[in-house]
Each structure stands twice: as structure tokens, then as C-alpha cells.
Amino acid sequence: MNMTIPPRKEVITDIKNHGGLVAAVLPIHYSRALLRAFSIYPVEVWGPPKVDVSLGGAHLQAYICSIVHNGLSFLKMGGLNIADLILIPHTCDSLQGLTSVLIDLIQPEQVIIPLYLPRGQREEDVAFLVDEFRSLYTRFSDLTGKHPTSKDLLTAIKREEMSDLLLTKLYKNRQQVGLSNIDFYRLVRSREYLPAEHFSTLAEKTLQAATEPRPGIPIILSGILPEPMEVLTMIDKMSGLIVADDLACCGRRLYAPGTSPDPFRRMAERIVYAPPDPTRGNSIEERLKYLTEMAQNSGAQGVIFYEVKFCEPELFDLPSLRAGLKEQGLASIIIEVDINNSLPRQVATRIGAFLEMLDS
Numbered sequence: 292m293n294m295t296i297p298p299r300k301e302v303i304t305d306i307k308n309h310g311g312l313v314a315a316v317l318p319i320h321y322s323r324a325l326l327r328a329f330s331i332y333p334v335e336v337w338g339p340p341k342v343d344v345s346l347g348g349a350h351l352q353a354y355i356c357s358i359v360h361n362g363l364s365f366l367k368m369g370g371l372n373i374a375d376l377i378l379i380p381h382t383c384d385s386l387q388g389l390t391s392v393l394i395d396l397i398q399p400e401q402v403i404i405p406l407y408l409p410r411g412q413r414e415e416d417v418a419f420l421v422d423e424f425r426s427l428y429t430r431f432s433d434l435t436g437k438h439p440t441s442k443d444l445l446t447a448i449k450r451e452e453m454s455d456l457l458l459t460k461l462y463k464n465r466q467q468v469g470l471s472n473i474d475f476y477r478l479v480r481s482r483e484y485l486p487a488e489h490f491s492t493l494a495e496k497t498l499q500a501a502t503e504p505r506p507g508i509p510i511i512l513s514g515i516l517p518e519p520m521e522v523l524t525m526i527d528k529m530s531g532l533i534v535a536d537d538l539a540c541c542g543r544r545l546y547a548p549g550t551s552p553d554p555f556r557r558m559a560e561r562i563v564y565a566p567p568d569p570t571r572g573n574s575i576e577e578r579l580k581y582l583t584e585m586a587q588n589s590g591a592q593g594v595i596f597y598e599v600k601f602c603e604p605e606l607f608d609l610p611s612l613r614a615g616l617k618e619q620g621l622a623s624i625i626i627e628v629d630i631n632n633s634l635p636r637q638v639a640t641r642i643g644a645f646l647e648m649l650d651s
């Protein structure tokens with residue numbers, strides 16, 4: 292299928308030409324709707340790969356992950372100059388450290404706004420996030436001079452909910468939409484910078500072009516993000532078929548619609564009740580149940596944990612999680628990468644051997 296996804300630069304230029312503001316947003320969870328209600332367009336920064344990391348390295352310890360190293364280096368190269376603000380969710384200690392380095396030492400031109408996230412799914416966690424979103428509302432009002440009403444907020448929320456429903460539908464029909472692994476994730480990851488309405492149009496077109504299911508060795512991809520993206524082409528070439536994922540940038544953000552008529556609560560519900568994620572405090576048991584059901588529903592035969600080196604929240608769970616999966620008859624493998632490096636040859640060898648083992 293022929294699909295044209297507008298490049299990030301073109302989208303940002305278009306936003307600016309139409310008088311919108313741009314927020315550079317670091318991983319993982321935040322409310323797109325809250326930003327959009329102020330005509331601030333989120334453009335996510337997951338790295339990016341392949342930058343001069345010596346720029347960020349001067350301020351960070353060597354054992355901080357490449358997402359943070361690259362993010363800071365990219366900022367110092369001027370890559371975020373187009374952004375009007377930088378939103379940093381408190382996903383992990385490394386991102387919290389980055390917030391401090393930016394606020395206390397580097398002091399870039401853009402305002403730095405942290406977002407604290409709760410670590411559970413109790414009523415107190417929802418209430419905490421409601422308060423966080425209310426204080427962000429005040430900060431965005433101060434910044435833009437705008438005061439969106441509840442109705443404006445709900446309109447923005449419903450636009451994002453529609454886009455996320457289409458994203459979920461793409462996931463459910465992923466084997467029928469005729470896309471290779473690389474093309475499927477190019478489309479899914481365009482949600483990181485495309486305005487919701489643009490993404491919805493692309494998703495609808497893709498869903499209309501449904502075709503025969505693709506063949507391949509069915510696997511789940513877990514981890515933070517599929518970077519460098521060559522890994523997906525490599526899996527395509529080795530006849531691997533990613534039938535479901537537990538990736539922080541993708542499947543862990545299949546947010547269900549909220550239910551509350553109160554916009555702040557509705558935005559909070561969507562994140563608090565999202566699929567399990569170690570950075571939001573879900574237990575290993577919850578993740579194990581989720582991954583086991585995911586494998587049963589998708590027919591996956593094994594899990595590739597494709598991890599960013601030094602990512603503590605991910606790596607900490609893996610020994611128990613893999614042992615639990617093994618008990619359920621699910622094989623798994625861990626691949627650790629630095630997103631700034633090309634894929635080492637040894638990664639191809641290990642993924643190839645894993646797929647062969649599943650297929651035998």
C-alpha cells in the first residue's frame with residue numbers, strides 16, 4: 292500500500308505558519324488534549340537517534356540512557372529551537388535528572404515544564420493527576436493568555452480519543468492492513484508529531500485498504516521504542532511478524548476513552564488506566580498477565596525485549612517477567628541497544644536465531 296506520511300519538519304512548519312505553538316515533549320505519558328486546547332501542538336522527542344552525544348555528555352553521567360543523552364544533545368545542537376516550551380513527564384530518574392539539568396544549569400530559552408505522574412491506579416492516583424493537569428492548565432494559560440472552557444477541553448479530548456480509537460483499530464487489524472513491520476510502525480509513530488485529526492485521516496485510509504493477512508513468525512516486541520528503526524526492516528527480512536507490542540512509545544499508549552464529564556478527570560483517567568507500564572508503577576504480575584493474554588490473543592510465539600541500554604525501569608523487571616513467561620511456555624530474548632549506534636551485526640544474528648528457534 293502506498294502511504295505518504297508528512298515529515299516532522301513539514302508538520303512543524305505548517306503549525307507555525309498557522310499561528311500554533313509547539314511543545315517538545317519527552318517520553319512517555321502526558322495529555323495531548325490539554326496542550327491542543329491552548330493551540331499548543333505536541334511534537335515528541337524520543338532521542339532522536341544519531342546526534343553528536345558529546346554535547347549532552349558534558350552534563351550527564353555515562354550510565355544515563357541514550358534517550359536522555361540524545362535529547363539533551365539535540366537541544367544543545369539547536370534541534371529544539373523551534374519549540375516554544377519543553378514538557379518533561381517525570382517518567383524515570385533519568386528524565387527527572389534532565390529536568391534539573393535544564394532548569395538549574397542550561398536554562399534554555401524555552402520554558403521547561405515538568406509533569407509529575409502517579410505510580411498506581413488508585414483513586415488517589417487519579418486525584419493526583421487531576422491536580423497536576425489543573426496546575427498545567429494555569430501554566431499554559433499564563434504562557435498563552437488563553438482560558439479554554441470545559442467545553443473546549445472536552446472537544447480537544449474527544450478529538451484525541453477518536454484518534455486513539457483508530458490507532459487501537461489499526462492494532463486489532465494490523466495483520467490485515469497489508470503493512471510490513473517497518474511501515475506499520477512508521478504510521479503508528481507518526482502519532483508522535485502529527486495533529487490528531489491528520490493521524491485519524493491516515494489511519495482511516497489505511498484501514499480501508501484491508502487485505503489478506505501477512506504471513507510470518509508471530510512475535511511480540513516489548514521495550515521503550517523500536518530505534519534504530521532498521522531493526523524492523525531486519526525483522527521483516529527474517530520473516531518475523533510483530534503481531535502485538537508492549538512498547539512505551541506505541542502499545543502502552545493505546546489509551547481507552549475516559550468516562551468522566553469533568554475534562555481534567557477524564558484526561559487523568561485515560562493515563563492512569565492505560566496498559567501496564569513499569570514507569571507508571573504497574574507490578575510484574577500485572578505485566579505478566581497482560582503479556583500472556585497478549586500472546587494468547589495474537590498468536591505470538593515469543594517476545595523480543597528490545598531495550599535501551601541503562602533503562603532501569605525496564606531492565607529491573609526482566610528477570611522475573613521472563614521467568615514468568617517461560618512458565619507459560621513463552622520464549623523470550625533481551626536485546627540491548629544504544630539508539631545512537633547503528634545496529635550491531637550481533638543483533639541480527641541473535642534475532643535470526645530466536646526466530647529460527649520459534650519456527651522450528
Ligand code: SF4
Pocket residue numbers: 318356357358359382383384385386515570599601602603604605
Ligand atoms: S529509556 Fe528508560 S531510563 Fe531512558 S528516559 Fe526512557 S524510561 Fe527513562
